[in-house]
Amino acid sequence: MSSASWLTSLTCSSSIIQNLDGPTTFTVANQWLRFIFLFPCPQIVLYSSIDLLFLLTFVVFSIKKLFSRFRSSSDTTSSLIDEPLLGNNRSHLQYNFWFKLSLVAITLLAIAHTILCIFNILQNQSTKSPWKLTEAMFHLVQAITQVATLAVIAYERKSQAVSHLMPLRIYWVLNFVMTCLFAATAITRLTSVGEYNNMDSGLRFDDMFFLASLHVSAFLCAVAVRGHSGISVIRELETGVNSRTQLHELASKDANMSGYASASLVSRAVFLWVNPLIKKGYKAPLKGDEVPSLPPDHRAEKMSELFQMN
Structure with missing residues (x-):
């Protein structure tokens, strides 16, 4: 089989391995790896398997949370344990650039996959091609997965999580690896196939999509490696005044402040x-x-705030 044909082959049958070029050069293992990672159909199956595994993890996690919530609501002891130890201090959340851009990136991916799914469904109605249906199902799974990641981020926002959940971070890294694989295959087709315009239209759209989405996947991979969710929790005292602002206002009015607050590094080191x-x-x-009073960052109010945040 020539490079032009196997790069654009839409078959999912492993029998095509016997027709690959270079039977004396490639071992059976190499031919299998070439089939799984470079042929369009096995690539889609592999990518979809990663998505389905993440969705399964998401479903198990959701069921576990619902079950634990049901148990806590029926257990009076648990409700007492859930009561805050240091009072009902109010808090508000701040979201940095990473958090906001992550939401935009995931939303764009979900919309793009939904559009490609609808496009392939319409193409399948006119051509009755099994490949169109396969592509439609692939993009449907992708769109559902992106919606699931939005649900995970919404849960992180509700639970005030400062770090992304590990399953989400692992998925984003694997998603970037698969997108790189798709993009590399698309570039190979662009540079190796003479009649690229005569290829299946769905395959061409997929190639353009994964080349364009490579930057988005790279950004999400960077977010996964970074780990921080981009959510900052700002606690407030019961008076409604921000604790840090209030502490520093009190410190500025305290004439008997400890010398530690304004001491240099050398002064602190040798007391x-x-x-x-x-x-x-x-x-x-x-x-x-x-007896001097403590600096603001060492007072009980600040320690209480750190305790509640963690």
């Missing part, structure tokens, strides 16, 4: 900042109003 207090205490016992 020079505490010498005036030691000298004063050596001369006479310290009174209560002479």
Whole structure:
């Protein structure tokens, strides 16, 4: 089989391996790898398998969460445990550039796969081609998977997760690897096949799509490697004033602030900042109003905020 024909072959049958070029050059294992990773149909099956595995993980995770919520609602002990230990402090969320761009990228992928699915369904009605139906199902699975990732991110937002869930991060990395494989095959077809315009229209659209979506998959892979969800939790005290702002306002009005707050790195390292207090205490016992107060970042309010955030 020539390179022009196997690059554009739409068959899913492994019997085509026997017709590959170079039977004396390629071993059976190499021919199988060539068939699985370079032929359009096995590529789609492999990619869809990764999507279905992620969807299965998503379903199991959802069932587990629903079951745990049902148990917690019926168990009074669990409801007591869920009560916050340090009061019902209010909080609000902030979303950085990574979070917002991730939502845009996933939404664009979901829309693009939905459009390609509809396009292949319409093509199948006119041509009655099994390949069109295969492509339609592939893009349908892809679109459902992207919607599932949006649901996972919505859950992370609701649970105020500062890091993406590990299954989502693994999927984004595998998604990038498969997109690179599709893009490399598309480039090979563009440079090796003489009559590229005579190929199946669906295959051409897929090639253009994966070449265009390579940048989006690369960005999502970078988000997965980075790990941070882009969600920042800002806690507020019961008074409704931001805790950090309130603490620093109090510190600015406190004339008896500990010297540690304004001490240099060298002073902190060798405890020079505490010498005036030691000298004063050596001369006479310290009174209560002479004991300096803690810096804002070391006060109980700040420690309480860190405890709740984690």
